[in-house]
Amino acid sequence: MAYNSNDKKLSKKELYSMAWRSLFLQASFCYERMQAGGWLYSLLPALKKIYKDRKDDLKKAMKDHLEFFNTHPFLVTPILGIIAAMEEKGEDRDAIRGVKIALMGPLGGIGDAIAWLTILPICAGLGASLAIQGNAFGPILFLILFNVIHFALVFGGINYGYNTGLNALASLKTGTKTISSLASIVGLTVVGALIASYISMKTPLVIHAGKAKVALQTGVLDKILPNMLPLAFTFFIYWLLKKGLSPTKIIGIIILFSIVCKYFGVL
Amino acid sequence: MLIKALLIALYAGLAGIDLFDVQLHFHRPVVTGAIVGLILGDFEKGLVVGATLELVWMGMVPLAGAQPPNVVIGGVLGTAFAILTKVDPKVAVGLAVPFAIAVQAAITFILTVYSWFIHKADKYAEEGNAKGVEFINLAGMIPLFIFYALVAFLPLYFGADAAKSIVNSIPKVIIGGLQVAGGIMPALGFAMLLKIMLKREFIHFLLLGFVLVTYFKLSLIAVAIIGIIVAAYSYFNGNLKNDDGEAITDGI
Numbered sequence: 001m002a003y004n005s006n007d008k009k010l011s012k013k014e015l016y017s018m019a020w021r022s023l024f025l026q027a028s029f030c031y032e033r034m035q036a037g038g039w040l041y042s043l044l045p046a047l048k049k050i051y052k053d054r055k056d057d058l059k060k061a062m063k064d065h066l067e068f069f070n071t072h073p074f075l076v077t078p079i080l081g082i083i084a085a086m087e088e089k090g091e092d093r094d095a096i097r098g099v100k101i102a103l104m105g106p107l108g109g110i111g112d113a114i115a116w117l118t119i120l121p122i123c124a125g126l127g128a129s130l131a132i133q134g135n136a137f138g139p140i141l142f143l144i145l146f147n148v149i150h151f152a153l154v155f156g157g158i159n160y161g162y163n164t165g166l167n168a169l170a171s172l173k174t175g176t177k178t179i180s181s182l183a184s185i186v187g188l189t190v191v192g193a194l195i196a197s198y199i200s201m202k203t204p205l206v207i208h209a210g211k212a213k214v215a216l217q218t219g220v221l222d223k224i225l226p227n228m229l230p231l232a233f234t235f236f237i238y239w240l241l242k243k244g245l246s247p248t249k250i251i252g253i254i255i256l257f258s259i260v261c262k263y264f265g266v267l
Numbered sequence: 268m269l270i271k272a273l274l275i276a277l278y279a280g281l282a283g284i285d286l287f288d289v290q291l292h293f294h295r296p297v298v299t300g301a302i303v304g305l306i307l308g309d310f311e312k313g314l315v316v317g318a319t320l321e322l323v324w325m326g327m328v329p330l331a332g333a334q335p336p337n338v339v340i341g342g343v344l345g346t347a348f349a350i351l352t353k354v355d356p357k358v359a360v361g362l363a364v365p366f367a368i369a370v371q372a373a374i375t376f377i378l379t380v381y382s383w384f385i386h387k388a389d390k391y392a393e394e395g396n397a398k399g400v401e402f403i404n405l406a407g408m409i410p411l412f413i414f415y416a417l418v419a420f421l422p423l424y425f426g427a428d429a430a431k432s433i434v435n436s437i438p439k440v441i442i443g444g445l446q447v448a449g450g451i452m453p454a455l456g457f458a459m460l461l462k463i464m465l466k467r468e469f470i471h472f473l474l475l476g477f478v479l480v481t482y483f484k485l486s487l488i489a490v491a492i493i494g495i496i497v498a499a500y501s502y503f504n505g506n507l508k509n510d511d512g513e514a515i516t517d518g519i
Binding site: 023024025026027028029030031032033036037038040041044047048055056058059062063066073074112113116117120121122124125126127128129130131132134135136138139142143146147150178181182184185186187188189190191192193194195196197198199200201225226227230231233234235236237238240241242247248250251254255257258259260261262263267 | 287288289290291292293295297298300301310311314315317318319321322325326327328335336357361364368375378379380381382383384385388389392393394395397400401403404405406407408440441443444445446447448450451452453454455457458459460461462463464465466469472473474475476477478479480481482485486487488490491493494495497498501502
């Protein structure tokens with residue numbers, strides 16, 4: 001079978017169509033195969049062009065791309081680009097599957113570190129810090145900041161993935177840990193600031209020593225380390241999480257703890 | 268109230284979709300609070316409640332597919348209850364969280380049943396029917412939209428007055444306790460971030476941010492910029508270890 005090689009080469013049109021579609025990666029999310037339906041949906045513009053006159057190959061490709069898939073929705077486009085490049089070059093089906101599976105894990109991890117643990121807390125923290133004072137610009141600032149980064153990742157990723165093709169595989173592997181570490185540094189610094197800013201925990205207890213009265217909060221704790229209670233409490237919750245308690249149980253514990261402390265006038 | 272409840276239901280449905288798809292993140296409480304506040308006629312309070320709920324949900328993000336208490340319903344009902352029952356924002360947090368947990372349990376069930384969609388897609392792939400696959404993927408958004416809209420609508424339409432009288436009948440110590448709980452609940456969000464991010468060699472960065480605010484009263488923007496500078500410094504001076512434990516000397 002002879003076909004014009006230009007005819008099946010992907011253009012910007014297909015690539016951007018894939019990037020737009022990737023926004024619906026989780027539209028039919030289910031626990032059985034997670035993002036598989038959305039993955040195939042996103043890849044279809046490329047598959048339809050590449051296998052235009054080969055219906056049997058299209059069927060085979062479609063079936064393959066309905067296998068389990070799960071990665072970070074903001075970083076799926078580099079994978080889409082790479083897989084589209086492989087499909088276009090007519091790579092072996094097993095190689096395509098291998099690359100897809102090899103990429104989805106690390107990119108899922110990087111995506112969690114970058115999007116959920118760094119960009120979201122920072123942007124939402126900034127927005128909330130304004131909104132909590134009644135400033136209407138808070139939510140707007142959050143949406144703008146967050147989405148500029150979000151769409152830069154999605155649309156930058158598709159070109160990056162496609163152009164770098166297989167070369168991207170090597171560079172992504174060595175980069176994973178470094179990117180996560182850098183994201184952790186920025187993220188942790190901000191979390192430290194959030195702990196000091198947004199946990200309100202003060203004790204109204206007053207210590208009676210003979211005739212002298214000392215307010216425990218302002219007279220003792222603040223003299224040693226202000227915000228000591230929020231920091232200590234955060235590490236207590238951290239310890240509970242490490243012990244394997246679920247967030248749901250911890251919420252119950254926090255509510256009970258608060259009511260008891262209120263009853264005895266400790267908090 | 269019917270129109271307001273319908274508007275909030277519409278918003279909740281769209282926000283429920285935004286949680287998974289497109290992800291502009293207008294479903295986050297900091298935005299939800301403002302919008303629900305606007306609908307219910309108390310924008311200012313909506314902003315404050317939304318911001319308070321945002322901090323609680325800060326670390327509750329879908330890591331590796333695990334679903335935390337539902338942020339959409341928590342934000343919508345938390346803000347609505349705070350405005351309708353006139354309680355303190357911190358009390359609203361205590362009221363919103365149980366709803367959010369129940370809704371998330373229901374969603375776990377829904378996403379299990381969603382296998383139906385992928386089996387449909389299998390059939391279309393077998394036939395080489397690309398249009399069918401495209402349709403079935405997008406159709407997955409419809410049941411979730413309806414679910415979120417219903418869950419937001421029912422308690423608001425039928426329960427606003429009931430909720431108000433229930434809240435009024437709660438003893439003072441419980442309300443006070445919920446207020447304390449709302450104030451310290453963000454610790455859970457932060458602790459969940461720490462559980463994933465905190466490594467022994469990084470603990471001083473956490474303390475840096477803490478100290479910058481506690482003693483120097485810096486804003487979050489300032490702390491974030493300092494964090495970026497510190498990260499850049501570590502990167503360019505080769506303090507970071509790469510996968511093989513060797514210092515990184517040039518770019519990735």
